[in-house]
Amino acid sequence: MTTSTPEPGTYVEPGEFKRDTNYITTRITADGRDGYPVEPGRYRLIAARACPWANRTLIVRRLLGLESALSLGLCGPTHDKRSWTFDLDPGEVDPVLGIHFLRDAYLKRYPDYPRGITVPAVVDVPTGQVVTNDYAQMTLDFSTEWEEFHRPGAPKLYPKDLRDEIDTVNKRVYTEVNNGVYRCGFAGDQQAYDAAYDRLFTALDWLTERLATQRYLVGDTITEADVRLFTTLARFDPVYHGHFKCNRQKLTELPVLWAYARDLYQTPGFGDTIDFVQIKQHYYIVHTDINPTRIVPKGPELGDWLTPHGRETLGGSAFGDGTAPPPPLPAERVPAGHAPA
Numbered sequence: 001m002t003t004s005t006p007e008p009g010t011y012v013e014p015g016e017f018k019r020d021t022n023y024i025t026t027r028i029t030a031d032g033r034d035g036y037p038v039e040p041g042r043y044r045l046i047a048a049r050a051c052p053w054a055n056r057t058l059i060v061r062r063l064l065g066l067e068s069a070l071s072l073g074l075c076g077p078t079h080d081k082r083s084w085t086f087d088l089d090p091g092e093v094d095p096v097l098g099i100h101f102l103r104d105a106y107l108k109r110y111p112d113y114p115r116g117i118t119v120p121a122v123v124d125v126p127t128g129q130v131v132t133n134d135y136a137q138m139t140l141d142f143s144t145e146w147e148e149f150h151r152p153g154a155p156k157l158y159p160k161d162l163r164d165e166i167d168t169v170n171k172r173v174y175t176e177v178n179n180g181v182y183r184c185g186f187a188g189d190q191q192a193y194d195a196a197y198d199r200l201f202t203a204l205d206w207l208t209e210r211l212a213t214q215r216y217l218v219g220d221t222i223t224e225a226d227v228r229l230f231t232t233l234a235r236f237d238p239v240y241h242g243h244f245k246c247n248r249q250k251l252t253e254l255p256v257l258w259a260y261a262r263d264l265y266q267t268p269g270f271g272d273t274i275d276f277v278q279i280k281q282h283y284y285i286v287h288t289d290i291n292p293t294r295i296v297p298k299g300p301e302l303g304d305w306l307t308p309h310g311r312e313t314l315g316g317s318a319f320g321d322g323t324a325p326p327p328p329l330p331a332e333r334v335p336a337g338h339a340p341a
Contacts, residue, residue, distance in 0.1 A: 009081035012289050016196070017186035019179055020115060023134040028122060029145045036124065036131050038146055040069035043131065044096055046105075047120045048084060049275040049334070050077040050282030052178065052231040053135040054120040059227050060139040062269040062325050065151020070142075072332060075102060075119060077278035078285045083117040097128055105130045136174075139224060153323030157224045165218050169225045173217075176203030178232050185244030185290065193245065201248050208256045213314070215263070220316035226264060233261040234274050237300050239283040243290065252304065262309040268324040276302055277338040302340045 028036045028043060036043075045061065047054035061070060073094045076087040083103035086094040093100050103117040109129035121133040132138060143158040158166065180200040187193035207229070210217065217225040232240070236251040252258050265271035284296045318324070328334075 009286065010289055011186050011287050012188055013186060014188040016192040017183045017188070019182065022115065023118075024110075024130060024132050025134050025137065026132045027134075027137060027141055027145070028131060029141065030148070038148070040149055041071070042125060044071045044073050044094075044123045044125050045120060046073045046075065046084075046094075046102055046123055048075040048077065048278075048282070049273065050278040051119050052235055053118075055231040055234075055273060056135065056139050056227050057120040057142070058273040059230070059269055060142050060157060060224075062273060062328065063157065063222075063227075064142055064146070064154045065325055066142060066146060066149060067329055067332070069146065069149040070122075071096060071125075073097065073123075077275075077282040080286075081116075084119050096125060097123060099128070104128075139227065143224065151325065153319070154325075155222055155319050155322045157222065157227065159219070159223070162219050162223060166223055166225050169217055170228055172203065172206075173225065173229050173232075176200060177207070178228060181232060181236075181240040181244050181246050184246050185240070185287075197246070197248070200246060204254065204257065208254060211260050212256050215260075215311050215314040215316040221320040222264070222267065222318050227270075230261065230264045230270055233257060234265065235279055235283075238276055238280050238302075242297070243283050243287070250300075252300075259309040259311055262305055262307065263311040265305050266309070267318045268327075271305065271339070272328050272334065275334045275338045277335075305340050 026034045026036060028034075028038055030038050032038075045057055047057055049055065049058070058072075061067065061072070073086065073096060074088055075084040079085055083101040085100055085102065086092055087100075089095055097105060099105060101117075102119070102121065103113075105121065105123045105128055106113045106117055108127070118133050118135075120135050120138060122131045122138065123129065124131050140158055143156075176199055180196060180203060183196035184193060184200060187196055216222055217229060233251055236246070240246040241250050251261060265274070280296050284291050285294045288294060
């Protein structure tokens with residue numbers, strides 16, 4: 001266990017927030033063309049329940065039934081500018097990789113790695129080296145390259161006949177919503193914040209119109225597009241509305257999006273990956289330049305996530321001809337009291 005002094009990060013930048021999107025783009029594929037073939041048991045997915053980008057991988061791994069093929073390591077909800085850490089594990093060390101700092105896996109492959117240490121990441125267990133942290137490609141590859149190891153009845157999250165539409169929707173959702181909330185929260189001046197706020201709620205209005213007449217974002221079943229939007233909506237009222245000043249309305253005040261989010265939350269594989277306690281701890285404790293007191297708010301109340309949503313009347317079904325995933329593995333369940341039961 002480390003006893004070194006934490007080093008707070010800095011998140012607010014002058015003017016408009018610009019995300020560093022230069023990720024490690026090595027891919028794990030069925031044919032191993034990048035040197036990393038799909039092999040059950042070889043790789044370890046490192047995620048954090050607090051992080052929306054990592055939360056996507058938790059959902060997709062659950063929906064596709066990849067638990068036995070791809071092991072999971074979970075970092076704690078807080079970190080400093082050095083690295084995410086395995087402070088939830090005994091001795092604060094990942095039991096498979098034997099490391100406290102996730103950065104050790106990055107530095108083992110790239111000794112001079114110049115960028116931030118991010119989750120999700122996939123680590124090659126035999127070498128202890130990070131393979132990829134390209135979260136956008138990661139879940140697509142889970143759907144396509146890992147297909148041999150999907151569970152019976154797994155949904156088609158990235159079906160070939162819908163990929164163009166999924167990609168188009170995902171692009172707008174990413175720029176305007178997934179990253180849009182961060183542009184609001186990390187804006188360095190009023191002008192940048194105002195522009196980011198307007199873009200975000202313009203996109204939420206577009207999504208409201210789209211989802212008013214169809215149950216899911218693309219097609220009649222859940223797809224990758226729903227996964228990507230859901231992880232932002234789940235965090236909207238607990239953190240983005242207040243902490244990031246995305247406060248035209250709460251999610252609970254947007255009837256279509258609130259019903260859509262509850263529909264997904266109540267779908268196996270979605271809500272059972274959400275840890276509201278860790279989500280709030282991450283944002284309010286880590287972003288000290290926004291919340292210097294590091295006080296974590298007690299609210300909002302979360303019980304309404306389990307109320308009826310009425311979206312069945314729009315048709316469609318979450319898994320189509322497939323089946324819901326079984327309950328989470330006991331070791332991977334969200335702790336009691338961290339989500340509405």
